[in-house]
Amino acid sequence: MRIILMFLAVIIFSCNQNKEVKEAYQWPGATPPVAEMKDYETGMHGDKRNDEYYWMADFFKEGPDSTKVVDYLKAENTYTDTMMAGTKKFQEDLFSEMKGRIKEKDESVPVFSNGYWYYTRSEAGQQYFKYCRKKGTLEAEEEILLDVDKMAEGHPYYSAVGFNISPDNKLLAYGVDTVSRRQYTIYIKNLETGENFRDVIYPASGGSEWGNDNKTLFYTATNPKTLLSEKIKRHTLGSDAKKDVVVYTEKDKSNYIGVGKTKSEKYIIIASSATMSSEYRILDADKPEGNFEIFQPRIKDVLYDIDHQDDKFLIVTNKDALNFRLMETPLTKTGVENWKEIIPNRNDVLLEGIDVFKDFLVITERKNGLLQLRIRDLKSKAEHYVDFGEPAYTAYTGSNPEYDTKTLRYVYTSLTTPNSVYDYNMDSKAKELKKRQEVIGGYDPEEYVTERLYAISRDSIKVPISLVYKKGTAKSAETPLLLYAYGSYGNSMDAGFSSTRLSLLNRGFIYAIAHVRGGQEMGRQWYEDGKLFKKKNTFFDFIDCAEYLVKEKYTSPAHLFAEGGSAGGLLMGAISNLRPELWRGIIADVPFVDVVTTMLDESIPLTTNEFDEWGNPKNKESYVYMKSYSPYDNVEKKDYPNMLVTTGLHDSQVQYFEPAKWVARLRTHKTDKNVLLLKTNMEAGHGGASGRFEYLKEVALQFAFMFALEGIHE
Secondary structure, eight states: OOOOOOOOOEEEEEETTEEEEEEOOOOOOOOOOOOOOOOOBOOOTTOOOBOTTGGGGHHHHTOTTHHHHHHHHHHHHHHHHHHTGGGHHHHHHHHHHHHHTBOSSEEOOOEEETTEEEEEEEOTTOSSOEEEEEESSTTSOOEEEEEHHHHTTTOSSOEEEEEEEOTTSOEEEEEEESSSSSOEEEEEEETTTOOEEEEEEEEEEEEEEEOTTSSEEEEEEEOTTTOOEEEEEEEETTSOGGGOEEEEEOOOTTOEEEEEEOTTSSEEEEEEEOSSOEEEEEEETTOTTSOOEEEEOOOTTOOEEEEEETTEEEEEEOTTOTTOEEEEEETTOOSGGGOEEEEOOBTTEEEEEEEEOSSEEEEEEEETTEEEEEEEETTTOOEEEOOOOOSSOEEEEOOOOOSSOSEEEEEEEOSSSOOEEEEEETTTOOEEEEEEOOBTTOOOGGGEEEEEEEEEOTTSOEEEEEEEEETTOOOSTTOOEEEEOOOOTTOOOOOOOOSTTHHHHTTTOEEEEEOOBTBOTTOHHHHHTTSGGGTHHHHHHHHHHHHHHHHTTSOOGGGEEEEEETHHHHHHHHHHHHOGGGOSEEEEESOOOOHHHHHHOTTSTTTGGGHHHHOOTTSHHHHHHHHHHOTTTTOOSSOOOEEEEEEETTOSSSOTHHHHHHHHHHHHHOOSOOOEEEEEETTOBTTBSOSSSTHHHHHHHHHHHHHHHHTOOO
């Protein structure tokens, strides 16, 4: 049925004392799908907790309701398409606009490693890329190692990762996922003949590491059901992968494991890490059939990370150091009793990590919410910081595979500065811009303004806010503003550039990032104060940032939007329950909203890895606290804001049924006439569509949703 749109309502607001009239989008009068209810008791500890939509988890269980699940998700997609039908042309225009800013024929900055320059390049009209190298010099003949454009043909989703060249430069191991469940098949290519070996390894994490004999490959084997990384295996080139030797089995289901190599390429390393503790094993890379030796057995609440340098190992650890410190230990005495402090713990500086070179050490630190690169000359003992020249930015070390070099590759960006790759001479302090992200069609950073603000939380903590807008944008109660945050796992949301964001800014939006607790922007304590029994600080920080922006007249609730994804989607669900009247609209991307049910089910991927972050609801105290904020459990009979919820059918991290159940429950409880939309990508997972451009269609939908609510039509 053709939808006839009528523009009946107008929104009138004052701008520079002139009256500007905006015609509001009229939502079609379509009827949303109604999900069937089936009683299912999921309570514990004497608590009654009925989950009427529990049946929606049947798709992966291949249960009797599997077909019904797919039908329901498709019905929701149809409803979303109907409601957004009047914006279809606008979405297409937005897609073309955002795609038009991306340089289609492009090439990454080449990285030198073991005698070759490695890079990727993309071609006009192609979704993926080609992985290439040149021997010795950039003037040498190009060798295409993988043509991912060709490999991806016929696949709705395609991901190629873990490119791993053997020490003799003759073999390439790589992982492929065509489902978006992050279950990879590892293939091995003979770079001399161009043919793949018959060796096929599945299921695996995608990454791998070569022994120095050029025939032994270590990789992480995963559980087909829970997707947990369970075993490290050793594969011998040309052998049957089913007979691969298990060199390590992780018995603690709360730990992630992986295998890698020290930068010096002297040692193979097995890492086992949970949220609050870690453990390493090492093996001489020249003796890949030997036994791994434990570096230091795991200690409760102690994290450590290691790398090799000359005659010692370097250790970054939080042992007796909240913000981490740097230690060293002899090669043959790796136990904690032998660790010697190099850089102590500092209350105002978080030591995030190190990059090891033969004659230099690069220390990544975070102070006042900003990243710093500290360079130490190991011969002269002199130190200095890289000067970035801006008050608000993001800077981090890039790909630096060479051990014996004076050149540091780093990446720099800000809310107004496109991604920029620099080579920095750690001796002379000279830096060279190798490449800056080109924004096709022209982009002038001087046309945009960035600010760093601080909101005061309800418990008197200063919470940073980074924001950007186009010059001339009025800061008033009528100005639309999108507030974004994540706030979990200690992941810091640094202020970086986005060319897609220009489509918001150029239409009068202010874009802001709330650096809430649960991240690590202000040090390790910032993370500790936003997890487990302090998780609600994350939600209240976000609300306090929003109220501050309203108070300072950057916007008003009538024009304030919120967005977050995954654990940030949990944040969106929580604020929709806590302060629904504060938002004009909420975008919840792949949201983790059914916290208690998911954390009770250890068969669900990643659940056991997350106990240190959220708690284990089998413990009554954790159950009660988690239930008190879990969005799904706290849906009430009341008005909710306009909402767009997205998910992916094959999502392995936050499975599709969480947002689907949440939307179904919201439909039966909400007392308003605001729009509630659920969009499921039926061919993708947690990261959305694959390819360089397909994801832009998802962004176009989100932007069109907000623009419709703001009466912006072009």
